[in-house]
Amino acid sequence: MRKLAACWIGWRVFTHFLWGVVQGGLLFPWLSKPQRERRIQHWGRTMLERLGIELKVVGAPAPVGPMLLVSNHISWVDILALHAVCPCRFVAKADVERWPLVGTVVTGGGTIYVKRESRRDAMRVVHRMAEALKDGDILAVFPEGTTGDGSSVLPFHSGLLQAAISADAPVQPVAVQIVDGKSGRPSRAASYMGDESLAGSIWRALCARDLCAVVTFGRPQVAAGRDRRAWARDLRSEIAAMRQDPSHPLPSRERAG
Numbered sequence: 587m588r589k590l591a592a593c594w595i596g597w598r599v600f601t602h603f604l605w606g607v608v609q610g611g612l613l614f615p616w617l618s619k620p621q622r623e624r625r626i627q628h629w630g631r632t633m634l635e636r637l638g639i640e641l642k643v644v645g646a647p648a649p650v651g652p653m654l655l656v657s658n659h660i661s662w663v664d665i666l667a668l669h670a671v672c673p674c675r676f677v678a679k680a681d682v683e684r685w686p687l688v689g690t691v692v693t694g695g696g697t698i699y700v701k702r703e704s705r706r707d708a709m710r711v712v713h714r715m716a717e718a719l720k721d722g723d724i725l726a727v728f729p730e731g732t733t734g735d736g737s738s739v740l741p742f743h744s745g746l747l748q749a750a751i752s753a754d755a756p757v758q759p760v761a762v763q764i765v766d767g768k769s770g771r772p773s774r775a776a777s778y779m780g781d782e783s784l785a786g787s788i789w790r791a792l793c794a795r796d797l798c799a800v801v802t803f804g805r806p807q808v809a810a811g812r813d814r815r816a817w818a819r820d821l822r823s824e825i826a827a828m829r830q831d832p833s834h835p836l837p838s839r840e841r842a843g
Contacts, residue, residue: 588793589793592789592792592793595636595637595638595792596788596789596792598636599633599636599637599788599792602629602632602633602636603633603687603691604687605629606629606633606691606694607687607690607691609625609629609694610690610691610692610693610694610695611690611694613625614694622694622696623673624673626669626673626695627669627670627671627672627673629669630666630667630668630669630670631670633666634663634666634667634670634799637666637791637792637797638792638794638795638797639663639666639776639791639797639798639799640767640796640797640798640799641667641670641671641798641799641801642798642799642800642801643671643801643802643803644800644801644802644803645802645803645804645805646803647671647672647758647801647803648672648724648758648803648806649672650722650724651719651721651722651723651724651725651755652719652720652721652722652723652724652753652755652756653719653724653725653755653756653757653758653806654715654719654724654725654726654727654747654749654750654755654756654757654758655668655672655674655724655725655726655727655757655758655760656726656727656729656742656747656757656758656759656760656821656825657726657727657728657759657760657761657762657825658728658730658734658739658740658760658761658762658825658829659728659730659732659733659734659762660733660734660735660736660762660763660764660776660777660778661733661764661776661777661778661787662776662778662784662787662788663764663776663791663797663799664728664762664799666799667762667799667801668726668760668762668801669695671801672724673724674724674725674726675695675696675697675698675718675723675724675725675726676692676695676697676698676725676726676727677697677698677699677700677711677715677725677726677727677746678692678697678698678699678700679699679700679701679702680699680700680701680702680707682697682699683697683699698711698714698715698718698725699711700746702731708745708746711746712745712746712748712749712752713749713752715746715749715753716748716749716750716752716753716755717753719749719750719753719755720753720755725749726760727746729742729743729744729746729747729818729821729822730742730743731743732779733777733778733779734779735774735777735779736763736764736772736774736777737772738826739822739825739826739829741822742818742819742821742822743818744814744815744817744818745814747814747817747818747821748814750809751809751813751814751817754808756806756807756808757806757807757808757809757817757821758803758804758805758806758807759803759804759807759821759824759825759828760801760802760803760804760825761801761802761804761825761826761828761829762799762800762801762802763799763800763802763829764776764777764797764798764799764800765797765798765800766796766797766798767796767797767798768796773794773797775790775791775793775794775797776788776790776791776794776797777790802828802829804824804825804828
């Protein structure tokens with residue numbers, strides 16, 4: 587019965603995903619920036635709702651830019667959750683642009699692509715990010731460079747933080763956790779790391795019950811004289827503390843959709 591229910595949920599998720607493809611590939615080029623942002627946020631909230639993943643938010647996300655969101659990375663759920671709560675553009679590896687259908691959705695969301703193996707391309711992306719921040723955008727990066735298992739925060743790569751320094755823009759630390767909604771314990775149901783496939787990760791999430799994405803927003807901060815490496819170390823420490831600090835107020839319950 588659970589697998590049958592998962593298949594029905596999966597069909598509803600797939601049809602909503604296809605609507606994202608249509609919007610990203612055909613509709614978004616004709617819309618204004620605010621119109622695209624509203625549609626992306628609604629699409630992300632609806633996708634979480636169809637997946638049965640509850641969204642809890644702690645703290646206040648940046649309502650407007652310029653702002654660089656710096657977050658730990660566990661799963662594709664992180665991207666949906668951040669899209670659901672604030673109008674941000676992501677920086678992603680260039681390979682994603684070539685993924686069938688997924689690339690259309692991601693590109694439609696305004697993603698900036700980077701070839702991680704190329705130092706020259708990284709410099710190009712930092713310059714493009716700085717220009718976007720100066721234009722008032724909210725950008726989001728995962729400086730771990732890969733997904734983790736959620737038990738800890740991996741070391742941060744500092745390169746993309748140079749964009750915030752160059753644009754004199756603030757950075758907001760973000761801590762993401764995927765937990766069992768009843769027990770509050772970390773869940774691996776939606777993990778996507780190592781040899782795990784995206785399809786397998788999505789299937790496990792469809793079969794799971796009571797999944798909850800908890801997104802904690804810290805206070806925005808400026809470089810204050812720190813170089814990108816020192817700032818990256820401080821941000822990693824702060825995000826790790828935000829994930830573990832029991833003194834945080836109870837999250838405001840916010841059902842996606």
